Amino acid sequence: MSLRIRRLERDDDRDQFRSGHPDLDRFFHRFAGQNQFRHHVGVTYIAVEHDAILGFVTVSPSAIEIDALPADRRRRLPHYPLPTLRLARLAVAETARDRGVGQALLRFALTLARRMADEIGCVGVGVVVDAKPAARSFYLRSLVSQRVSCTTL
Known part of the structure; x- marks a missing residue:
């Protein structure tokens, strides 16, 4: 697989993307571009193979309250909101399932967080997981397999 991950561009054809999750598809088709190019509230990165969009991840800067962390994590950190990278949306095209696209996008987001640090x-x-238990288990499995410490908030 010759997968490339790059920033969404204005002229990318998002209309053909189908993840099987209408809310994620609607976000990608209608709002990802607006949020990135007009409102500047997030950036969407796309996984591309042969000009086909196989998946996307949307990130934005955020902060977490120190009290949301486990006590052992708080010890050496300042007691005010801490900067984080919010993984707001992640979806993989139905045609690209089980090919490692979601894992690649998640690794990419973690690399962005390391650069940001x-x-x-x-x-x-x-990681913001609204109401999808299957998505939550994907993130936890993926983060554990990459030896990233996890805290469920």
Whole structure:
């Protein structure tokens, strides 16, 4: 698989993307571009193979309250909101399931968080999982397999 991950561009054809989750598809088709290019509230990265969009991840800066962390994690951190990278949306095309696209996008987001930590400060990646138990288990499995410490908030 010759997968590339890059920033969403204005002229990318998002209309053909189908993840099988209408809310994620609607976000990608209608709002990912607006949020990135007009409102500047998040950036969407796409996984591309032969000009086909196989998946996307949307990230934005965020913060987490120190009290949301387990006590053993709080010891050496300042007691005010801590900068994080919010993983707001992640979806894989139905045609690309079980090919490692979701894992690649998650690894990419973790790499962004590490760069953010070095360049401007970041204590981690905050994964926002709204109401999808299957998605929650994907993130936890993926993060554990990559030896990333997990805290369920």
